[in-house]
Amino acid sequence: MMSPTQFEKENEARWQRLEVLLNEVDAGKTNANVEELPQLFRQVCHDLSVAQHRMYGSRLVGRLNTLAIDGYRAIERRISGGWEKLVMMVFKDFPRAVRNERGLFWFCMAMFWLPFLFLAAWSPFDPEWAMSILGPQGMIQMEMMYGKNTSPLDYMREEFGSNFAMFGFYIYNNVSIDLRAFAGGLLGGVGSILIMVFNGAHLGAAVGYVHHACNPETFYSFVAGHSAPELMGVVISGMAGMRLGLSLVKPGQYDRRTALVLGGRKALVLITGAALMTAFAAVIEGFWSANPFPPMVRYGVGVIMWTLTLGYLFLCGREKSHEA
Template structure:
């Protein structure tokens, strides 16, 4: 086959690839854009054949340029970048939570059950909460949620500004999430321990405030940022337990392969939980310290809880159906 015959035979593929690339590069892909990967592979094969046959430089250069354009487009669309990160948060993360719905509700019950139980018991038996909080913890709670205390004053006194408080909270929240997840490698025991410890600590705080503080101050402080923060903690425990279960019950896979597969499933959960608790740190640093009427605080808090629930229930459903 002469170079002219070779070019005439495969020229329609070159033109087809150019059309598809132009559409994608203009962010106006058509329905037939699914042909792009297969057409790209065919043109790469044509380039290899042209180089092997030492075809004219004009042909090889044109094919090489098309191959480079195709690679850049496919690499940009399938790996890395903000698009991939946004898709992970808005699509893969809520889908992963819904796929593990049994584990989600189990972790939710394991967290809120002990927390509510201790919060109810503490006003009648405060020594339980006192033993968990310690003298410094009780003084801090009284300083922040006392009868005449304002959390905003506490933030300004201890952090100096909302931004400094935000930096502290984001470090603390994300650190807890990663510790909860990392504990899963120990067969899930570490994740359970961190989850239960935080549940008991939360219950002790609420119970002690009901015993010696002002509950309204506490509820108006936590109602908004508690939605993403506590939900993120539960989801990070889910991620850790998913890894832990793969260690305990690898099934037909080797334990190493099961651990790798569980890590891939848990990654969207961990990243999503970290983003949720980071958002909670923004609210805790800038919104929660504001001295606003309780009605506004509770309304904003209710909206936060509804948004978190709606996001986890509905986000990503259309993409999966497609």
């Protein structure tokens, strides 16, 4: 049987890691690494059981007992809190999670924005690209909403009947795109990439077709207010899916099941924040964009929304000592 000294030496690094995480939780310095806490808590409970069974002495058993109690309290605080936890997630955990995955963020930005910008810029010169992507029904819908002598407000009033009905449709449609991008991550991340590229290409084709056959001012003034949270929500949903996919493809020091659980916790924060951003965009689209405000007012609101959205993602919840 292993001696108490050997047992302590073999597991000391893991216990010290748990102590560090517990100190971070007590200090309010939550970050992505704290997702290790449940696994380390389970392991220390097992170690405590082994130490008690083998009667390794009061000093070692007492230390492990203290670690187990502190770990339980820390986890209990993290899974409770109600509205306080939601506010913490929105204003701290979510923007920090985006910044902690900065590599994935810029990769997903490229997957979405490169096809968008290419098709938006090229389609006015060669509209066959946009037509093939949008299809006949998509072209008809774009012309009915943003044509030379049409208005998206009239089209949506006829289509939905009320602002609340428009809001409900946008919630269903846009959040479902986010969830598909997230679920696509289970295919090793490939599904998330395809959904981001497709949505970027489809939106870029729509913009290009507007310049070819419709009224660009009508289009831009309508989408200006809600575009920032809606489009960034798609990108971050892809990030969440990619985090799941990478947990399966590159589990690192963990087995794939454990890596998927840890990656899923990180991804959950990302997809929850992305869905909230998309829901907020639906509120703006249903209750602001669908009203007849002057174009310059709409553009001004659009600039403000893009500034606030990017400032929120890159600055909100930042701690100098923690993220230096």
